[in-house]
Amino acid sequence: MSKQPIGIFDSGVGGTSIWKEIHKVLPQEDTIYLSDSIHAPYGPKGKERIIELCKKNTEYLLDKNCKLIVVACNTATTNAIDYLRSNFNVPFIGIEPAIKPAALQSKTKAVGILATKGTLSSALFHKTSGEFASDINVIEQVGEGIVPLIENGKLYSDEMKSLLKLYLQPMIDTNIDYLVLGCTHYPYLIPILLDLLPKGVKIIDSGEAVARQTKAVLKKNNLLSTKHTKSKNTFFTNGNLDVLQQLLGLGYDIDYLDF
Numbered sequence: 001m002s003k004q005p006i007g008i009f010d011s012g013v014g015g016t017s018i019w020k021e022i023h024k025v026l027p028q029e030d031t032i033y034l035s036d037s038i039h040a041p042y043g044p045k046g047k048e049r050i051i052e053l054c055k056k057n058t059e060y061l062l063d064k065n066c067k068l069i070v071v072a073c074n075t076a077t078t079n080a081i082d083y084l085r086s087n088f089n090v091p092f093i094g095i096e097p098a099i100k101p102a103a104l105q106s107k108t109k110a111v112g113i114l115a116t117k118g119t120l121s122s123a124l125f126h127k128t129s130g131e132f133a134s135d136i137n138v139i140e141q142v143g144e145g146i147v148p149l150i151e152n153g154k155l156y157s158d159e160m161k162s163l164l165k166l167y168l169q170p171m172i173d174t175n176i177d178y179l180v181l182g183c184t185h186y187p188y189l190i191p192i193l194l195d196l197l198p199k200g201v202k203i204i205d206s207g208e209a210v211a212r213q214t215k216a217v218l219k220k221n222n223l224l225s226t227k228h229t230k231s232k233n234t235f236f237t238n239g240n241l242d243v244l245q246q247l248l249g250l251g252y253d254i255d256y257l258d259f
């Protein structure tokens with residue numbers, strides 16, 4: 001059993017959507033969240049650069065004595081998780097777009113996916129999509145510009161609404177019944193997306209599944225915390241503290257990190 005913290009990183013503030021799910025399932029676990037906002041977005045960067053950034057984030061969290069790392073970023077997972085697993089000696093949990101459940105449940109046989117360029121062009125995404133959605137019309141859309149707007153505190157802006165309208169239209173025209181959110185920043189868009197999508201279109205993301213998997217892997221490795229006191233949750237960002245705080249709400253321990 002381990003009292004060490006769980007380390008979580010993302011290219012920015014979006015991975016807090018995953019942190020929230022993990023904290024719900026594992027409220028007794030200490031966590032350290034690292035928001036590499038200064039390098040966001042990772043999506044348009046090449047695989048080599050993404051690996052380099054993920055390596056740096058992992059080293060930072062391991063220096064803080066983390067027992068397990070959650071890569072709370074689809075772009076980082078689909079491009080760098082193999083590298084991380086072969087180069088560091090702790091368990092890693094990654095996140096991938098939930099294309100499988102969407103494809104299995106779709107009645108219209110048309111599913112939309114909104115993700116970054118880095119995720120949609122990755123070998124891992126192609127493999128999963130080919131395996132589970134070969135008989136489905138998958139409308140892929142790169143969410144260019146969305147992450148920078150969120151990182152700049154413009155979640156509820158006209159700019160965001162216009163971008164999303166543009167990105168959703170081909171999916172609506174194709175009669176999708178599921179929209180897969182393939183980026184951890186995007187769950188924060190759900191209220192806007194629900195407003196723009198036709199009634200009945202369901203939105204899926206992988207947050208809950210990642211939290212369940214985190215618990216299962218901790219258990220399997222005998223790493224679950226035995227603490228009965230309140231957990232300590234620390235957030236570090238090399239970007240804007242206010243944006244991180246707005247997404248988390250008040251009462252969290254957020255520090256600037258020159259990283």
Ligand code: DGL
Nearest residue numbers: 011041042043074075184
């Ligand atoms: N949250 C990251 C993801 O899940 C955003 C990627 C980016 O920085 O472009 O893909």
